[in-house]
Amino acid sequence: MAKKKTPQYQDRKYNYPKGFTKYGKSKTGFMTAAQGAKAFVTNNFDQIKKGTIPFDSLTQREKRVYRGKNNPTFENLYRYGDKSYYDPTRSLRKILDNNPELKGKRDLTNFLKPEDFKNLFDQRLNPTKYADGTNSSFYDFKKGDKKQFYRDESGTLLDIVTKLNKIKRSGRNIRVIDTDGKIYTGTQAIDTMRQYESEQLQKAIQAAKEGQQIQLQIVYLSTDYNPFTNTVTYNLNNVQVNNLKDTP
Amino acid sequence: MRKKTNAATYYKNPSLQESIIRYYKEKQLNFVVKHSNYNTQIIGSEATLKFIQTEHPIRVFVAYNKIVKDLKESPKTVEILQGEWSTDNFDSRNGLKPAFYKKILNLDISSAYPYCLWINKLITQDTFNYLMAMPKTERLPAIGMIAKKSVWITYTAGKADSWELKEGFYANIFFYVIQQITDLMAWAAEIAGDSFLFYWVDGIFLKPSIPKKKLDEITRIFSEQGYYFKYEKVENCNIVRDGDKLLINMIKNGQEKPYQMYDKNLARNFTKVLQQLENA
Numbered sequence: 456m457a458k459k460k461t462p463q464y465q466d467r468k469y470n471y472p473k474g475f476t477k478y479g480k481s482k483t484g485f486m487t488a489a490q491g492a493k494a495f496v497t498n499n500f501d502q503i504k505k506g507t508i509p510f511d512s513l514t515q516r517e518k519r520v521y522r523g524k525n526n527p528t529f530e531n532l533y534r535y536g537d538k539s540y541y542d543p544t545r546s547l548r549k550i551l552d553n554n555p556e557l558k559g560k561r562d563l564t565n566f567l568k569p570e571d572f573k574n575l576f577d578q579r580l581n582p583t584k585y586a587d588g589t590n591s592s593f594y595d596f597k598k599g600d601k602k603q604f605y606r607d608e609s610g611t612l613l614d615i616v617t618k619l620n621k622i623k624r625s626g627r628n629i630r631v632i633d634t635d636g637k638i639y640t641g642t643q644a645i646d647t648m649r650q651y652e653s654e655q656l657q658k659a660i661q662a663a664k665e666g667q668q669i670q671l672q673i674v675y676l677s678t679d680y681n682p683f684t685n686t687v688t689y690n691l692n693n694v695q696v697n698n699l700k701d702t703p
Numbered sequence: 704m705r706k707k708t709n710a711a712t713y714y715k716n717p718s719l720q721e722s723i724i725r726y727y728k729e730k731q732l733n734f735v736v737k738h739s740n741y742n743t744q745i746i747g748s749e750a751t752l753k754f755i756q757t758e759h760p761i762r763v764f765v766a767y768n769k770i771v772k773d774l775k776e777s778p779k780t781v782e783i784l785q786g787e788w789s790t791d792n793f794d795s796r797n798g799l800k801p802a803f804y805k806k807i808l809n810l811d812i813s814s815a816y817p818y819c820l821w822i823n824k825l826i827t828q829d830t831f832n833y834l835m836a837m838p839k840t841e842r843l844p845a846i847g848m849i850a851k852k853s854v855w856i857t858y859t860a861g862k863a864d865s866w867e868l869k870e871g872f873y874a875n876i877f878f879y880v881i882q883q884i885t886d887l888m889a890w891a892a893e894i895a896g897d898s899f900l901f902y903w904v905d906g907i908f909l910k911p912s913i914p915k916k917k918l919d920e921i922t923r924i925f926s927e928q929g930y931y932f933k934y935e936k937v938e939n940c941n942i943v944r945d946g947d948k949l950l951i952n953m954i955k956n957g958q959e960k961p962y963q964m965y966d967k968n969l970a971r972n973f974t975k976v977l978q979q980l981e982n983a
Contacts, residue, residue: 481912550979556797557972565798565966568947571973579980 467514469495492516500524500559534562535572541606542580591615591674594656598663602656605670615675616649619687628686636692648689655696662698672697709750715743720754731861739853741844759844766834766845773826774849774873780825788878792885794892795901797968801944807900808909808918809935809955810891812884812925814839815905816846819880822929850877887928891921900942901951903962908937 469491471482486494496517502508503521513521523529531542542548551557563572593613595605604614623629623645631644639647652673659671674695679688713719723745727734737744741759745752774780812818814835821831834842851871856863871877888902898913909918925932940953947969951962 546980547976550976553979554972554975556968557975560798565800565944566969566972567976568969568973571969575973575976579977 465514466516467491467495488516492520496520496524532561535564535567535569540576542576547575547580591672592652593673594659594669594671596669598660598667598669599665615673616645616652619645619648622687626685628684630686630688632688632690632692634691644689648691651691651694659698670698710753711750712753712755715754715756720745723752727858728861732858733860734858736856736858737853738856739851740847741851757844760841762837763841763845763848766830766837766842767848769830769833770820770826770846770849771873773830774876777825779823780873780876783823783825783879784873784875786875786879788875788882789885790878790881791967792881792888793901793903793964794885794889795949795964795966795968796892796897796899797972799900799942799944799949799966799968801942803942804900804910804940805938806911807937807940807953808911808913809906809937810909810921810925810932811906811935812887813931813933814842815884815930816880817842818930819883820846820876823879823883825876846880847877850874887925887930890924894920894924900940901949901962901964903964906935908940 466488469486469488471484471486472494485491492514496503496513499508500521503510503513504525510518510521530548531545533540533542533547551560557566560566567575591613592615593605594602596603604612606612619629623641629641629644631639631647633639633647634651655673656669656671659669663669672695674697675689675691675693679690681688720743724736727745727747732747734745734747737746741757742753742755744754817826817831817834820826821828826834834845837845849871850873852874853869855867855869857865857867884905885902888905888907891907892899892902894917895907895909895913896917898910898917900908900910902908907921922932936956938954940951943950943952944966947966949962949964949966951964953960953962
């Protein structure tokens with residue numbers, strides 16, 4: 456008996472919109488499925504969100520594009536020039552959407568001066584100016600909510616311990632010097648670091664009132680990399696713990 | 704009665720002007736220096752030296768006098784003089800991307816300022832006809848003279864001791880005309896939407912892909928408002944962004960034409976964001 460064939464996934468056919476030009480030449484015929492799905496979801500995003508265009512009526516590819524666009528991380532990720540910036544306060548989206556000319560815009564390259572954009576993200580939206588994914592963790596959540604890490608301007612989590620797990624998997628050795636001088640390596644080193652961060656976080660949570668925003672930055676000031684042994688060492692005796700909510 | 708002095712006219716020569724002023728100062732003379740867009744005059748007790756930038760034919764001054772005469776008699780003048788009018792006469796699309804367009808569409812209002820004066824009943828048919836019979840290069844200075852502005856610096860015994868800014872009494876009429884044309888351009892830009900690129904004084908530049916319906920609406924509005932317009936051939940339009948400046952080069956009617964303008968949208972957008980951030 457012939458094997459039953461599973462129906463093959465089919466994309467929608469997307470015509471180039473009227474007047475669509477590429478490299479100065481107008482295009483006719485069909486767009487590629489990836490480009491078409493993106494254009495379709497972008498053009499109909501509001502209708503899909505409202506349900507005027509049912510989500511179920513979308514093709515798999517369109518659903519995937521829509522999920523990406525509807526994701527809060529995506530929604531709060533902006534581009535300026537060739538860089539991406541994340542707005543942890545999520546306030547910029549609402550502000551831009553209140554202005555018809557800026558509604559839905561995520562690439563702000565030609566909409567703001569470089570210095571104004573920098574001012575906006577560094578001074579007004581970004582609560583941490585110096586946090587760096589290679590030397591710090593940054594906890595940013597309300598007391599009572601699930602603990603969360605802050606994302607830096609490129610959208611990556613400021614969570615050094617998780618990062619170390621990845622580094623370790625890539626073959627690098629991890630060494631941690633504990634507060635009492637003991638040296639830990641490998642998984643134990645990472646556990647020691649997480650334990651240290653938990654203690655610091657616990658202190659901050661206890662000091663905060665219910666519902667209060669906790670913004671705790673833990674910066675490992677002494678990090679050392681030995682290229683011969685491919686080992687990175689973090690010293691817990693030289694750490695700066697900043698409770699940003701207490702910092703004027 | 705004012706004593707008649709000797710007068711001499713020269714073409715603008717900043718180093719000669721400076722030398723004469725320095726000489727008068729050293730000799731501790733009493734004199735007045737008048738700077739305007741059109742000329743610089745050094746008015747001494749014995750002679751008046753005039754340095755002109757361009758020599759306008761007598762008909763330019765005749766046209767200017769005709770405009771002023773009409774403005775004195777127009778019932779709308781008083782009302783316009785009391786208003787506040789913007790002299791911003793360019794703008795670009797918010798978020799205009801640097802790009803190269805092989806062809807773009809340029810709609811120019813023909814003789815925008817004389818028509819504006821006439822449509823608004825600020826000048827008579829006779830003055831309008833007189834202006835329209837002049838070449839463009841003379842028409843513009845004749846109208847621009849109503850906004851003439853000059854600085855008078857008085858020197859006593861070789862020392863500058865006072866200065867005064869003198870503005871044409873009808874300057875606000877000229878600013879009103881500018882704003883009328885700019886408002887019309889902004890209206891057209893709004894209709895064009897995504898097809899709008901930028902406008903400059905009395906010409907709007909659009910993407911060639913502008914839907915015909917929108918283009919018809921723009922031209923209908925121009926006609927309804929009483930203006931004539933023409934399509935200009937524009938090729939190889941290159942838009943470059945340098946910070947908040949837009950540098951635009953194009954070939955218009957076979958001649959290279961550069962434009963440089965501030966992108967006012969950048970500051971506007973930032974102000975809007977800041978205002979809402981403060982209110983949040």
